[in-house]
Amino acid sequence: MTEENNRRPLIIGLTGSIGMGKSTVAEMFADEGVPVFDADAAVHILQGPGGALVEEIESLFPGTTGPEGVDRQKLGAAVLGNREALSRLEQIIHPAVGQMRLDFLSANSDAPLILFDIPLLFEKTGADGVDHIVVVSASEADQEERVLARPNMTREKFEKIKSLQMPDAEKRKRADSVIDTSVPLAETRQQVQNCVQKLKASLA
Numbered sequence: 001m002t003e004e005n006n007r008r009p010l011i012i013g014l015t016g017s018i019g020m021g022k023s024t025v026a027e028m029f030a031d032e033g034v035p036v037f038d039a040d041a042a043v044h045i046l047q048g049p050g051g052a053l054v055e056e057i058e059s060l061f062p063g064t065t066g067p068e069g070v071d072r073q074k075l076g077a078a079v080l081g082n083r084e085a086l087s088r089l090e091q092i093i094h095p096a097v098g099q100m101r102l103d104f105l106s107a108n109s110d111a112p113l114i115l116f117d118i119p120l121l122f123e124k125t126g127a128d129g130v131d132h133i134v135v136v137s138a139s140e141a142d143q144e145e146r147v148l149a150r151p152n153m154t155r156e157k158f159e160k161i162k163s164l165q166m167p168d169a170e171k172r173k174r175a176d177s178v179i180d181t182s183v184p185l186a187e188t189r190q191q192v193q194n195c196v197q198k199l200k201a202s203l204a
């Protein structure tokens with residue numbers, strides 16, 4: 001077997017605070033051919049209709065699920081202002097997401113680069129096993145404008161979520177690369193392309 005066949009993919013951990021542009025940037029990495037594991041999408045599967053965690057969530061937080069699985073508005077109202085409740089929820093969700101991430105890694109073991117989109121990478125020690133951390137960042141004004149424009153979002157909910165997340169300035173300090181989304185989309189895409197090229201070159 002050649003050395004190349006033995007090599008595991010270089011794992012990029014993509015993170016950033018609410019509304020900074022993670023999903024948009026993750027799609028740009030996918031456009032460059034990088035397989036993307038989306039932790040939020042994994043949570044949606046686990047909580048969706050017939051999802052593996054729906055029953056357990058109902059027993060921990062009665063009244064927060066229905067025929068469509070978890071009602072995220074109701075579950076959010078139960079946990080987002082209550083650290084102890086949120087921690088109980090995380091204790092069942094994070095191990096299940098971790099397993100899905102491992103399965104994804106096995107399924108893409110031939111790729112040179114893969115990307116884990118992990119919103120809470122710094123907050124929940126998801127940095128273990130990640131080779132290169134990319135932080136997606138924008139100005140506070142852009143972040144606020146984007147988030148408050150979303151349906152079902154209030155300033156109160158936004159402030160609660162921000163208080164649960166590591167400040168952007170701290171994330172930027174800990175990043176291996178920063179992608180700026182307070183610039184036109186084409187410039188952000190260029191930054192993503194540069195990052196992919198640099199990482200591929202580091203493998204050669």
Ligand SMILES: CC(C)(COP(=O)(O)OP(=O)(O)OC[C@H]1O[C@@H](n2cnc3c(N)ncnc32)[C@H](O)[C@@H]1O)[C@@H](O)C(=O)NCCC(=O)NCCS
Binds near residue numbers: 039097165
């Ligand atoms: C609390 C829930 C039901 C709220 O759902 P809702 O659709 O209203 O919001 P959404 O998921 O889009 O989250 C909004 C923002 O809150 C942040 N957030 C979500 N969970 C957490 C958390 N445990 N700690 C800090 N921030 C969080 C997200 O990163 C995002 O920036 C949902 O976020 C959830 O089930 N969270 C627990 C699982 C988790 O930790 N997910 C985050 C990454 S995998």
Ligand SMILES: Nc1ncnc2c1ncn2[C@@H]1O[C@H](COP(=O)(O)OP(=O)(O)OP(=O)(O)O)[C@@H](O)[C@H]1O
Binds near residue numbers: 183188
């Ligand atoms: N240069 C840019 N790069 C990325 N996104 C941009 C840019 N300019 C404007 N936007 C817009 O900003 C928004 C970012 O939202 P996105 O869902 O990607 O954020 P997110 O960080 O994934 O949010 P959350 O943490 O809530 O999941 C999108 O509507 C996107 O079109």
